[in-house]
Amino acid sequence: MTAFKNTLITCQKCGKRIAVKARDFEKGAIQCTHTGCGYLNPLVQSYYDERILLGLPSFGHLVYVANPVMKYPLRLGTNVIGHSPTCEVVVERYVHEGKCYISRRHCTLEVLFNKWTGRFRYQLQDGASDLDSHQYKNSLNGTQLNGYLLQNGEKMDLVDRGLLGLGGKDVFRLEAYLIPEKMLESYRVTKAIEPDETQ
Ligand SMILES: [Zn+2]
Incomplete structure (x- = not known):
């Protein structure tokens, strides 16, 4: 996983920008700080590599x-x-x-x-x-x-x-x-979401 310095993401709920620190990426999520929002934005995404299909x-x-x-x-x-x-x-x-x-x-x-x-x-x-x-x-x-x-x-x-x-x-x-659970797990990809461009 890439180590991010302090950066900005757009809140998935209210659309305002939130400052994210490297330690938030380690936690995997950040709570929106804007008044009345508080949405917990995920900072990692997880999916299964489609190369798994070749071996089934x-x-x-x-x-x-x-x-x-x-x-x-x-x-x-x-x-x-x-x-x-x-x-x-x-x-x-x-x-x-x-x-x-x-x-x-x-x-x-x-x-x-x-x-x-x-x-x-x-x-x-x-x-x-x-x-x-x-x-x-x-x-x-x-x-x-x-x-x-x-x-x-x-x-x-x-x-x-x-x-x-x-x-x-x-x-x-x-x-x-x-697909057997063990096999799925071995093809799991977890990566940090792309941050917005830093200003
Ligand atoms: Zn928000």
């Missing part, structure tokens, strides 16, 4: 509820799910009374890393971009999140153990990947 064994997977031996791994970033071989997650053409309810490119699940919490976020949207026209196309029979039918263009978070329904007949359970 998994980014979570989907389990077919009707037959849990069917598991579909997810990747970081965009996962188009459907039965077309062009999808990142290719599911079987599950058939019910002679009909398949899953579209070729049915829905899109974004796997995002939150560097502040060290957790993954799984954001679901019905439909996918068409590879030829590059236009976004909705599925024929809709996408459900825990039984709720997603509306056009609506994005919602699928949480661990949440249920993803494709076309109303086939349901998949999300098994989110949780």
Whole structure:
């Protein structure tokens, strides 16, 4: 950590400037001295280095509820799910009374890393971009999140153990990947916030 001499920061609550001494940086926070404010401004920030993503064994997977031996791994970033071989997650053409309810490119699940919490976020949207026209196309029979039918263009978070329904007949359970605490700690970055320019 850089050692700061006396410097100024802007209070996150009242916007006025506060003088910060080196010992405040050691404490990690400073209380605003302006009348009526008193906000405790953090002087360090902590997040997880994204290089942690290079060494992970998994980014979570989907389990077919009707037959849990069917598991579909997810990747970081965009996962188009459907039965077309062009999808990142290719599911079987599950058939019910002679009909398949899953579209070729049915829905899109974004796997995002939150560097502040060290957790993954799984954001679901019905439909996918068409590879030829590059236009976004909705599925024929809709996408459900825990039984709720997603509306056009609506994005919602699928949480661990949440249920993803494709076309109303086939349901998949999300098994989110949780990075082990010990590994997270070894990628934690803590650094002092940037002070304002000294006058
Ligand atoms: Zn203040």
